[in-house]
Amino acid sequence: EESIFRGALYRHLRGRVGVWLAVPVSGLCFGVMHGYSGVLLIPVITIGVCFAMIREWRGSLIPTVVAHSLHNATVMSIVILIFGALK
Numbered sequence: 779e780e781s782i783f784r785g786a787l788y789r790h791l792r793g794r795v796g797v798w799l800a801v802p803v804s805g806l807c808f809g810v811m812h813g814y815s816g817v818l819l820i821p822v823i824t825i826g827v828c829f830a831m832i833r834e835w836r837g838s839l840i841p842t843v844v845a846h847s848l849h850n851a852t853v854m855s856i857v858i859l860i861f862g863a864l865k
Contacts, residue, residue, distance in 0.1 A: 779848065780842050781839065783807060783808045783811075783826065783831060785831070785839055787807060788830050788833055788834075790801070791804055792834075797813055797834055800830070801827055801834065804826065805824070805825075805827030805829075805830055806821050806826070807826075808823070808826030808829070809822040809826050810823075811825075825849060829845060829846060832845055832862060
């Protein structure tokens with residue numbers, strides 16, 4: 779995902795329309811790709827926007843890969859804790 783959305787797509791958009799439009803558009807594409815609808819789409823778009831801003835701020839994909847991995851690990855840990863507590 780990072781290679782596609784922050785690597786290819788964001789870099790392409792940034793070169794064509796600038797940072798201020800590239801960030802929300804790449805975040806929106808990231809969110810829509812995940813297949814959520816309605817209110818559930820908002821946090822995914824938001825995290826996509828945050829990852830794009832990290833990409834712009836740091837100028838590299840490595841920080842976005844780390845941030846995405848930490849986010850996924852945190853969400854997975856919460857899910858495991860919740861389901862473990864339900865047993």
